[in-house]
Amino acid sequence: MKHIEVAAAVLLEDNAVFAAQRGHSGPLAGRWEFPGGKLEEGEDGTVAIVREIEEELKTQIEVVRHLITVEHQYPTFFLTMHAYLCRRIYGDLELSEHIASCWIGKDDLLTLDWAEADIPVAREVEKLLR
Numbered sequence: 343m344k345h346i347e348v349a350a351a352v353l354l355e356d357n358a359v360f361a362a363q364r365g366h367s368g369p370l371a372g373r374w375e376f377p378g379g380k381l382e383e384g385e386d387g388t389v390a391i392v393r394e395i396e397e398e399l400k401t402q403i404e405v406v407r408h409l410i411t412v413e414h415q416y417p418t419f420f421l422t423m424h425a426y427l428c429r430r431i432y433g434d435l436e437l438s439e440h441i442a443s444c445w446i447g448k449d450d451l452l453t454l455d456w457a458e459a460d461i462p463v464a465r466e467v468e469k470l471l472r
């Protein structure tokens with residue numbers, strides 16, 4: 343079974359969190375996620391997340407702290423996902439791979455159609471929002 347290790351960014355601003363919707367094809371098409379991507383060989387998650395957000399959203403971020411690591415068995419692969427609370431430094435979070443994005447508050451957070459592995463992350467985020 344394939345094992346994928348991913349870093350994901352939790353960006354909080356104005357009491358809302360940034361969520362992005364995956365494209366219409368590929369695994370988990372149309373599901374919502376915290377942006378990020380796969381770690382490169384030997385790369386630390388905190389380095390990977392800064393690189394991925396720069397590549398994917400043309401935005402510079404910094405890691406504030408590790409939030410949660412989730413392990414999830416999907417039908418075709420096993421996922422380890424490190425989610426980091428991050429701060430935006432510069433850039434407008436321009437979508438290049440995702441088809442939609444939103445800033446979502448505590449009340450609506452768990453109503454999004456999240457990728458399954460993201461549910462425990464969303465529950466942690468819920469605790470950080472008022």
Ligand SMILES: Nc1nc2c([nH]c(=O)n2[C@H]2C[C@H](O)[C@@H](COP(=O)(O)OP(=O)(O)OP(=O)(O)O)O2)c(=O)[nH]1
Nearest residue numbers: 348350369370375376377378379380457458459460
């Ligand atoms: N980035 C990210 N990926 C997630 C989340 N939740 C979740 O199950 N995943 C899964 C979806 C993908 O299979 C994998 C992340 O890979 P990715 O976004 O770099 O890659 P991808 O499948 O779009 O494909 P690739 O072109 O990079 O190979 O982890 C999440 O919150 N953020």
